[in-house]
Amino acid sequence: MKVMVVDDEKDVQSLFTQKxxxxxxxxxxxxxxxxxxxxxxxxxxxxxxxxxxLILADINMPGMNGIELLKILKENYPQVKVFMITAYGDEQTYQTAMQYGADDYINKPIEFETLKKKIWNL
Known part of the structure; x- marks a missing residue:
C-alpha cells in the first residue's frame, strides 16, 4: 500500500518509519x-x-494548509483516501474537513495502533 504523509515537521519521516x-x-x-x-x-x-x-495530511502548515490541500485532492484525485491530522482539533475545522471529503480525522499525538487499524481497514 502506498501512503503519502504531508507535514511541515520533518521529524514525522523518522517517526512513521520507526512506528x-x-x-x-x-x-x-x-x-x-x-x-x-x-x-x-x-x-x-x-x-x-x-x-x-492514502494521504495523511497535517492541517496546520505554512503556505497552503491541509484543508486547502484536501479540497484540491478530492477534486483531482477522488480515488485517494485522505486522513486529516491535527494537534488543534476544534469542531469548526473538523466540520470543514468532513464537508470537503476527509475520510478520517486524527488528533495528535497520533495513536499509531489505532492508525494502523484504520489503514488496514481501507
Whole structure:
C-alpha cells in the first residue's frame, strides 16, 4: 500500500518509519513524504498517483494548509483516501474537513495502533 504523509515537521519521516518498520520491512506499506501541501501536489503531478491509496495530511502548515490541500485532492484525485491530522482539533475545522471529503480525522499525538487499524481497514 502506498501512503503519502504531508507535514511541515520533518521529524514525522523518522517517526512513521520507526512506528511502521515491521510493515515497511514486509513490503506491506510504502511511505513517501512531502513537507508542504505544495510539494505534495507537485509530487502527485510528476509521479503516477494511480497506486497511491492514502494521504495523511497535517492541517496546520505554512503556505497552503491541509484543508486547502484536501479540497484540491478530492477534486483531482477522488480515488485517494485522505486522513486529516491535527494537534488543534476544534469542531469548526473538523466540520470543514468532513464537508470537503476527509475520510478520517486524527488528533495528535497520533495513536499509531489505532492508525494502523484504520489503514488496514481501507
Amino acid at each position: 511502521f518498520r515491521k510493515e515497511i520491512r514486509q513490503g506491506a506499506i510504502n511511505f513517501s513524504f512531502a513537507f508542504s501541501a505544495e510539494e505534495a501536489l507537485q509530487t502527485l503531478k510528476v509521479k503516477n498517483s494511480e497506486y497511491l491509496v
